[in-house]
Amino acid sequence: MTPPKKRQVARSPEDLAAKRDQILDAAMACLHDKGFARSTMSDVAKTASIGRGTVYWHFPSKDDLFLAVVQRETDKVTSELEPLLAMPMPAADKLELMISGTFHMYADVPHLFKAFLSILTGAGEELEQKLEAQLADIYRQYNQVIEDLLEEGKREGTVRPELDSPITGASIVVLLDALFLQIHFGLIDNDPPRLAAAVGDFVKRGCLVCPPSSTDAHRGTP
Amino acid sequence: MTPPKKRQVARSPEDLAAKRDQILDAAMACLHDKGFARSTMSDVAKTASIGRGTVYWHFPSKDDLFLAVVQRETDKVTSELEPLLAMPMPAADKLELMISGTFHMYADVPHLFKAFLSILTGAGEELEQKLEAQLADIYRQYNQVIEDLLEEGKREGTVRPELDSPITGASIVVLLDALFLQIHFGLIDNDPPRLAAAVGDFVKRGCLVCPPSSTDAHRGTP
Amino acid sequence: MTPPKKRQVARSPEDLAAKRDQILDAAMACLHDKGFARSTMSDVAKTASIGRGTVYWHFPSKDDLFLAVVQRETDKVTSELEPLLAMPMPAADKLELMISGTFHMYADVPHLFKAFLSILTGAGEELEQKLEAQLADIYRQYNQVIEDLLEEGKREGTVRPELDSPITGASIVVLLDALFLQIHFGLIDNDPPRLAAAVGDFVKRGCLVCPPSSTDAHRGTP
């Protein structure tokens, strides 16, 4: 992804990748500190302790640099998700694990979400479209994972069969994603066990007391 | 040193307020089109069909202008909420109404959310702090409304008494708020009736089939 | 100097002149506070407690306004000088009186000088030329007064006949004028009696001890 342009290949591919990562780290740090619009290429260079021009050797433009940040972070998260899903375990438990896991990862997730949003809302049209496509992909992936768990749960008999899986899946995903805003604003405490328990409970059982038979979901009362 | 061309002077307080609103409308449109960072004061002026300087006559700075946008939109939403809550009606119904209502308002809400986020992530430190305070206030208000409904429901016997009201309330609020992202990305259809039904069902009954007695919320099986 | 333009003559000529003076006062105050370049017409209007547009009714432009300030202040000073010169008194005494008088007026003179300089150095080419002409006129006048006193003194036998009257006159004038800078910078105390005595002594007798016969001024020894 970083084609050389002029002279010799002074360094090994490892060095190259290392410097690339160093720049991406710096970019991520800037993103976190000031967001996309207010982060300058100089900031990134300074943070990475390299020259301004060097950044441009590794990434052709500011847009590309930050897109690469998104890509790298996305890949990280995705690769963390896979082993979990491969575990032999009832769907309901996996769902609970994901919810619980999310809140225990909450140091990173919000940064990511905020960083991505800052690109999304601060960048030019072209980058915005690319980033939207990326974010949409991530969401699609997550939605699918949750939706699959729900479907699996239906087959297991643990999930209500009349549930609208796509929308419920999407709801759970955004809920986990966006709750960080409330935490960030100090409106709810960042207390992972309590969050996991409360959100898990809510997701599994909803608000209402059980009795009203669950088959009247889409209509009024029977 | 500066020959002008047209002129449309606001003299009465009403005219003033109208021009102010005209500028705020333009700013909101720009916010929607390009976000905060990429919206220039020239854009706003052009959109409002007035001179660059005129914007500064009504608002002392870009920050103040967009903060005023947030304020106005916020006030709008708030004032729409109040009559609903005042209606004599069971809490569970009000909750359902709010969920349903949100999705029917979904033409505006996402714009608002996106617009606010674009300011939040694109602005300088000072504005960011002011805006965070504002957004936090709105969230606090909404959280309270939902939490109160849940508590009311508990007293009515329609809401599960063991529910963690603050976190569940916050969860419902962000769920309604952030679902727009998924819609925006085209991942779920903007079909208000279906959304209202599915999300309403999810919020009320959760995912799981009922049988497991509802008192084991935070633990495993009884 | 302020030709009416549109409707009726609502006010008496006195009122007109009074408002004109009020504006000039405000302009002088602004000049004193922030200098020409940093004084805005809004500042002047605000200081005069009138509307922005009103200033333009009395003065066609910023340049004209401040030129009028200069004119008025100049006239004031000039009219104070005349009676002094008309007094029946030896030239040497008049010179001494002027020096002494200058330092006792020192609350105003420096302001004036600074104000004029701020216009001179901050204004556009056209105004600069007009102002230079005005200032040159004032200096010419003062130079002439001093030069005349020196010549008169020569005739009286109190002033050294070999003195270069024009240059000496100019020297005395700038000395009195510019000494304020040193006072302003806190380098010498604003102590009128001491200043008058010391400068008077210096002007009258110079630095050197007397003996070297005064006719060898421009050459070596006689």
Next chain:
Amino acid sequence: MTPPKKRQVARSPEDLAAKRDQILDAAMACLHDKGFARSTMSDVAKTASIGRGTVYWHFPSKDDLFLAVVQRETDKVTSELEPLLAMPMPAADKLELMISGTFHMYADVPHLFKAFLSILTGAGEELEQKLEAQLADIYRQYNQVIEDLLEEGKREGTVRPELDSPITGASIVVLLDALFLQIHFGLIDNDPPRLAAAVGDFVKRGCLVCPPSSTDAHRGTP
């Protein structure tokens, strides 16, 4: 987003200093042509034949640029003064030399004075304070030099012992400094020999004929 056109890169410290000087030269030229307030950074860039942004690479702001101009010019003048004062020569002769020297330097001094004044009267509060401090320092230095010469002369017996050295010193300094205004206005000719002779004579012997014994300085006649 910004296609460039030419390029002339300074790499070595000498090149850097040269470019810095080139910019300072341009700034000094602008100062001379139009004064501080009317000189724009674009003017400076154009005069120096470089890009607007380059000026900002070398100087962080307009204020800093012009402050650097003052600093450089000040240092120049100061360094010219020192060798003169180190010469083994009677104080009276040094004084005469300084007076004479000033008028022969008169091509530069007035520019300097005018340039500094234009900053002083056109700049914002912060720069004004810094510049005042600088100018005060220069004046303090010059005053001290002249005052020391006078004191030295008193010890030599060539200067009148009753002279008020600080005020007389300050008077001589401002006289030399400000006389340029009169020359600039065309009120006296810029004829260095005549100026040196006439001002030298005036400074040394004052206006009056000698006889009145020199000890009655601060009073009337004995």
Next chain:
DNA sequence: CATGAATGAGAATTCATTCAT
């Protein structure tokens, strides 16, 4: 006559990007 809203021509400054060294 008075007012203040409206206007647009700059001015200072920032920053992504290029390129000579």
Next chain:
DNA sequence: CATGAATGAATTCTCATTCAT
């Protein structure tokens, strides 16, 4: 490959001036 000086388009904001009311 790396660097940082150079560049100019773009942005925010100011202010003299005009003119509808």
